[in-house]
Amino acid sequence: xxxxxxxxxxxxxxxxxxxxxxxxxxxxxxxxxxxxxxxxxxxxxxxxxxxxxxxxxxxxxxxxxxxxxxxxxxxxxxxxxxxxxxxxxxxxxxxxxxxxxxxxxxxxxxxxxxxxxxxxxxxxxxxxxxxxxxxxxxxxxxxxxxxxxxxxxxxxxxxxxxxxxxxxxxxxxxxxxxxxxxxxxxxxxxxxxxxxxxxxxxxxxxxxxxxxxxxxxxxxxxxxxxxxxxxxxxxxxxxxxxxxxxxxxxxxxxxxxxxxxxxxxxxxxxxxxxxxxxxxxxxxxxxxxxxxxxxxxxxxxxxxxxxxxxxxxxxxxxxxxxxxxxxxxxxxxxxxxxxxxxxxxxxxx
Amino acid sequence: xxxxxxxxxxxxxxxxxxxxxxxxxxxxxxxxxxxxxxxxxxxxxxxxxxxxxxxxxxxxxxxxxxxxxxxxxxxxxxxxxxxxxxxxxxxxxxxxxxxxxxxxxxxxxxxxxxxxxxxxxxxxxxxxxxxxxxxxxxxxxxxxxxxxxxxxxxxxxxxxxxxxxxxxxxxxxxxxxxxxxxxxxxxxxxxxxxxxxxxxxxxxxxxxxxxxxxxxxxxxxxxxxxxxxxxxxxxxxxxxxxxxxxxx
Numbered sequence: 001x002x003x004x005x006x007x008x009x010x011x012x013x014x015x016x017x018x019x020x021x022x023x024x025x026x027x028x029x030x031x032x033x034x035x036x037x038x039x040x041x042x043x044x045x046x047x048x049x050x051x052x053x054x055x056x057x058x059x060x061x062x063x064x065x066x067x068x069x070x071x072x073x074x075x076x077x078x079x080x081x082x083x084x085x086x087x088x089x090x091x092x093x094x095x096x097x098x099x100x101x102x103x104x105x106x107x108x109x110x111x112x113x114x115x116x117x118x119x120x121x122x123x124x125x126x127x128x129x130x131x132x133x134x135x136x137x138x139x140x141x142x143x144x145x146x147x148x149x150x151x152x153x154x155x156x157x158x159x160x161x162x163x164x165x166x167x168x169x170x171x172x173x174x175x176x177x178x179x180x181x182x183x184x185x186x187x188x189x190x191x192x193x194x195x196x197x198x199x200x201x202x203x204x205x206x207x208x209x210x211x212x213x214x215x216x217x218x219x220x221x222x223x224x225x226x227x228x229x230x231x232x233x234x235x236x237x238x239x240x241x242x243x244x245x246x247x248x249x250x251x252x253x254x255x256x257x258x259x260x261x262x263x264x265x266x267x268x269x270x271x272x273x274x275x276x277x278x279x280x281x282x283x284x285x286x287x288x289x290x291x292x293x294x295x296x297x298x299x300x301x302x303x304x305x306x307x308x309x310x311x312x313x314x315x316x317x318x319x320x321x322x323x324x325x326x327x328x329x330x331x332x333x334x335x336x337x338x339x340x341x342x343x344x345x346x347x348x349x
Numbered sequence: 350x351x352x353x354x355x356x357x358x359x360x361x362x363x364x365x366x367x368x369x370x371x372x373x374x375x376x377x378x379x380x381x382x383x384x385x386x387x388x389x390x391x392x393x394x395x396x397x398x399x400x401x402x403x404x405x406x407x408x409x410x411x412x413x414x415x416x417x418x419x420x421x422x423x424x425x426x427x428x429x430x431x432x433x434x435x436x437x438x439x440x441x442x443x444x445x446x447x448x449x450x451x452x453x454x455x456x457x458x459x460x461x462x463x464x465x466x467x468x469x470x471x472x473x474x475x476x477x478x479x480x481x482x483x484x485x486x487x488x489x490x491x492x493x494x495x496x497x498x499x500x501x502x503x504x505x506x507x508x509x510x511x512x513x514x515x516x517x518x519x520x521x522x523x524x525x526x527x528x529x530x531x532x533x534x535x536x537x538x539x540x541x542x543x544x545x546x547x548x549x550x551x552x553x554x555x556x557x558x559x560x561x562x563x564x565x566x567x568x569x570x571x572x573x574x575x576x577x578x579x580x581x582x583x584x585x586x587x588x589x590x591x592x593x594x595x596x597x
Contacts, residue, residue, distance in 0.1 A: 013366070024384050025387075029391075040400055055390070059387075076376070106530075109442025111533055118526070190397070195398075283360040
């Protein structure tokens with residue numbers, strides 16, 4: 001969390017993260033270009049650069065898309081997610097080099113503007129073999145640019161969390177466009193089945209991880225609001241919630257995190273205002289709930305970030321009856337103080 | 350009573366300097382896996398891609414050549430002497446040379462250009478304003494077109510400039526848009542005959558040049574029925590649009 005603008009809030013882990021990205025990218029591009037030249041002396045450097053950057057960006061996008069579900073399956077991988085935007089920006093930069101080189105190579109120095117050439121040269125949309133695949137790549141590049149340009153938290157505040165999140169969810173549209181871009185472009189020109197197998201494997205990994213993560217979370221997403229009695233829902237035993245941690249349940253379509261701390265219980269929305277991170281998987285540290293994704297903090301009783309920060313979560317009324325935790329499924333406005341329920345004092349039914 | 354803390358004891362945020370051991374092990378294993386892919390993937394991809402064509406484009410180098418200029422159907426330069434040769438002529442970028450050599454048909458010229466060559470087929474990308482007339486029209490007579498036979502060929506419509514060496518690949522679906530723009534820019538069209546290294550410049554049945562008429566067919570497999578014509582060392586396939594069909 002930062003209250004003032006800083007381009008990058010550097011720390012030790014972030015430096016190591018970026019150094020790893022730089023090293024991996026350099027190794028990939030170097031091996032592709034140098035190895036490609038060595039294997040085929042007739043190869044031209046501009047074509048190798050186009051292919052190295054294009055495949056590198058596509059591979060990196062697979063990594064970016066896999067991190068989310070991997071962290072859902074094993075939260076020990078969360079450090080990979082913390083700086084994921086750096087991977088995303090690197091993906092865009094590689095894609096931009098690929099796009100600019102391809103634009104110059106295939107469309108510049110002709111009779112029309114190169115960008116116009118991409119849009120008007122091929123219009124055979126009915127034939128897979130003749131489909132103007134470069135337009136798909138251009139559309140994906142525009143999306144990746146929008147995401148990279150707004151990746152800083154400055155834009156998260158400026159656009160608001162829902163708009164920002166919606167914009168960044170378009171990465172899946174960009175991925176679909178790129179799968180089509182590769183399938184209708186490079187794969188039409190190449191003869192080796194290896195490339196098709198690699199593409200299919202990549203799609204299978206990304207899809208499979210998302211399906212597995214969704215299947216794992218599905219039981220927790222069963223809406224319990226219908227179980228309400230007297231306006232409250234029984235979400236489980238007090239003893240089932242570890243100290244300093246939360247139990248997450250779905251009430252009226254929203255995930256609610258019920259935290260136990262210092263003999264008390266408070267319930268807040270489990271959706272972080274930063275990037276929709278799972279607050280319910282966070283921990284009480286220094287009296288504040290800490291989101292496991294990027295460390296955003298909220299007070300459990302009123303859902304407010306400590307000053308000078310301004311983020312607020314909806315809160316929920318909680319009470320304890322006969323050792324059971326009861327939550328009112330109707331959310332209070334964000335930042336509303338709710339008296340924490342004591343785990344020792346029994347509320348009337 | 351609360352659940353055993355082991356399930357929850359590790360908690361780590363990315364800005365903290367020290368990472369719990371369980372996180373370190375898992376992150377290291379994941380990074381090692383990704384870096385292994387970063388090493389193996391390019392090797393697999395470059396080994397699987399099609400081999401590059403043998404064409405040459407002497408980018409950044411120019412040479413001066415003297416010969417007799419042929420303006421029609423497509424600009425060319427015939428060099429006589431002890432080592433006779435013929436060069437197709439094209440302009441810079443995605444442009445032919447028709448504008449650059451207008452009115453010079455049959456004249457002896459000295460020009461400067463960048464060599465493009467593939468399988469013995471020569472081309473020069475002309476340096477503008479570096480075409481100098483060194484003699485009047487006349488002298489050696491140009492070779493007359495000779496009709497050899499009718500034939501049907503299957504191949505791909507390519508722009509000769511990219512196909513002969515400026516681009517790799519200079520054919521196929523990835524290069525299609527570039528070929529369309531080159532043909533629209535009056536770069537001579539050629540049929541690259543499937544399964545061979547044969548290339549035939551495509552002209553109309555009456556010998557006039559093709560340009561934008563069928564640019565949209567570039568990069569597609571075609572069947573062309575026409576007449577094989579030779580003019581000196583240059584070979585043409587003379588056909589009408591009706592003789593060209595897209596095949597799959």
